[in-house]
Amino acid sequence: MEDDAKKFIENLEARYGGQVGYRTYSTWFASDAGVIREFGVFIYEIDGIFHFEDFERKPSMFGFSIKPRKNQPAYIKMEGSFLPETIQSVTIVPKSQASACAEGYREQSSIAPASSLQKLFSPLVTRVVIHNGPTYFFELINHKEFEQKLREVSHGSIQGL
Numbered sequence: 001m002e003d004d005a006k007k008f009i010e011n012l013e014a015r016y017g018g019q020v021g022y023r024t025y026s027t028w029f030a031s032d033a034g035v036i037r038e039f040g041v042f043i044y045e046i047d048g049i050f051h052f053e054d055f056e057r058k059p060s061m062f063g064f065s066i067k068p069r070k071n072q073p074a075y076i077k078m079e080g081s082f083l084p085e086t087i088q089s090v091t092i093v094p095k096s097q098a099s100a101c102a103e104g105y106r107e108q109s110s111i112a113p114a115s116s117l118q119k120l121f122s123p124l125v126t127r128v129v130i131h132n133g134p135t136y137f138f139e140l141i142n143h144k145e146f147e148q149k150l151r152e153v154s155h156g157s158i159q160g161l
Helices: 002-016 097-102 116-121 141-156
Strands: 018-029 041-046 047-053 079-082 085-092 123-128 135-140
Touching: 002 041, 002 047, 018 097, 018 141, 041 135, 041 141, 047 085, 085 097, 085 141, 097 123, 097 135, 123 141, 135 141
Parallel strands: none
Antiparallel strands: 018 041, 018 135, 041 047, 047 079, 085 123, 123 135
């Protein structure tokens, strides 16, 4: 398995012509464009550009593959990227509100940052608002590490960091 991960990283570096400087995993992903990935996305940074992509997840039980449901839609790979200088703001918000935004029930601009109480009792996600662009919601394994990397590459020019 480690060899597969190493090959995957090498392929990314060859495709983008640079070294992966930072990488993490988001266990859940959504965007205000209606995209939701329940099984997350891989996020990585190459030459100051943040990229993300998902992977097809084959259903399994106890490590054994099972047939997908017949009515399950075909998998369509999702990829995206953003430059740190295009980020308008980064905030922590409740996952339920991010999900409502992705499902079209709520505007991202109406979502307030998580309150102290919500930070204690609610699942949270990181909202990345792109200036004149989409809004992404990442349920990061380590939000502070992601923030730190954004600070480094943006030289502190992002709101909410």
